[in-house]
Amino acid sequence: GDSVTQMEGPVTLSEEAFLTINCTYTATGYPSLFWYVQYPGEGLQLLLKATKADDKGSNKGFEATYRKETTSFHLEKGSVQVSDSAVYFCALSSVYNTDKLIFGTGTRLQVFP
Amino acid sequence: EAGVAQSPRYKIIEKRQSVAFWCNPISGHATLYWYQQILGQGPKLLIQFQNNGVVDDSQLPKDRFSAERLKGVDSTLKIQPAKLEDSAVYLCASSLVASTNYEQYFGPGTRLTVT
Numbered sequence: 001g002d003s004v005t006q007m008e009g010p011v012t013l014s015e016e017a018f019l020t021i022n023c024t025y026t027a028t029g030y031p032s033l034f035w036y037v038q039y040p041g042e043g044l045q046l047l048l049k050a051t052k053a054d055d056k057g058s059n060k061g062f063e064a065t066y067r068k069e070t071t072s073f074h075l076e077k078g079s080v081q082v083s084d085s086a087v088y089f090c091a092l093s094s095v096y097n098t099d100k101l102i103f104g105t106g107t108r109l110q111v112f113p
Numbered sequence: 114e115a116g117v118a119q120s121p122r123y124k125i126i127e128k129r130q131s132v133a134f135w136c137n138p139i140s141g142h143a144t145l146y147w148y149q150q151i152l153g154q155g156p157k158l159l160i161q162f163q164n165n166g167v168v169d170d171s172q173l174p175k176d177r178f179s180a181e182r183l184k185g186v187d188s189t190l191k192i193q194p195a196k197l198e199d200s201a202v203y204l205c206a207s208s209l210v211a212s213t214n215y216e217q218y219f220g221p222g223t224r225l226t227v228t
Contacts, residue, residue: 004155036219043117043219044156044204089155099144099211100169103155 002027006090006104013080013111021075021107023090031092033066033073034101038087080111115139117220119205125226131193134223138207145182146217147190148204156204162188163211195227
């Protein structure tokens with residue numbers, strides 16, 4: 001079945017460092033791909049998405065590119081802030097059930113001043 | 114616009130007891146989802162409603178879990194009897210329609226601890 005694999009955390013960075021959180025997927029066809037973020041004490045929020053190969057999703061300085069050839073959707077940010085500390089979830093929606101989200105296990109990011 | 118509301122935020126019960134969670138989706142959202150998020154794992158869909166009808170409950174343990182969405186607005190998720198492995202955060206989400214083009218909005222969740 002469809003699945004998402006994320007790098008384990010926590011990822012610990014100093015403020016202004018470059019961030020990469022790896023995400024790869026297994027799915028039939030070409031699913032839509034998402035990054036969700038969960039700040040402490042809050043619900044999951046959609047951060048960005050891409051719906052077809054080579055699309056780049058971006059929001060709040062974060063970017064991710066849908067790479068069909070490597071079945072990846074890595075999250076990047078050029079300069080992280082303390083306020084970016086949160087748990088990040090990669091997810092996909094199946095070609096055959098387009099609103100059902102399948103999540104990865106999440107990666108905790110801790111940014112220190 | 115008010116977000117998805119859930120209550121209670123925390124619940125501690127003993128195994129074999131029953132518990133119920135409540136969700137109020139964003140006004141006008143036809144689709145409502147319940148997810149289970151076990152510690153260290155990503156959310157897993159339990160059940161999806163379209164208005165007051167069930168679209169997908171394939172991963173709902175129906176011997177102990179039940180859910181309803183009367184009048185197509187609020188929803189309740191019940192566990193009876195609870196097991197230790199039910200300890201998790203239960204997330205409710207809603208979307209305007211069931212489509213990738215429409216974002217799912219999540220509530221803050223209910224953290225259940227079964228002792």
